[in-house]
Amino acid sequence: MLKDHKYECQKCKERGFYKxxxxxxxxxxxKKHPRxxxxxxxxxxxxxxxxxxxxxxxxxxEEHDHRQRKKKKLLTEERW
Ligand SMILES: [Zn+2]
Ligand SMILES: [Zn+2]
Incomplete structure (x- = not known):
């Protein structure tokens, strides 16, 4: 897929520069739907x-860090 298109980072794009x-x-x-x-x-x-x-x-x-933080928050809430 990366060969077919010149992909640019969508997050950097949002911030206004190309990477x-x-x-x-x-x-x-x-994982649930491999297709x-x-x-x-x-x-x-x-x-x-x-x-x-x-x-x-x-x-x-960064994207994966954010997700982990969210999960940790949810786990803390569940304890309460
Ligand atoms: Zn980026
Ligand atoms: Zn990922």
Missing amino acids: KATHVHHVQYV LALSKTYIFQGKEYKNLIPLCHNCHE
């Missing part, structure tokens, strides 16, 4: 979302 994407982040359904791993979008509750997001290394790490 070549080295990772493709899978948003949803990869969707190659799909660029997925439908959830009638809305279409991007499934694959090209990211540079830094932004990709």
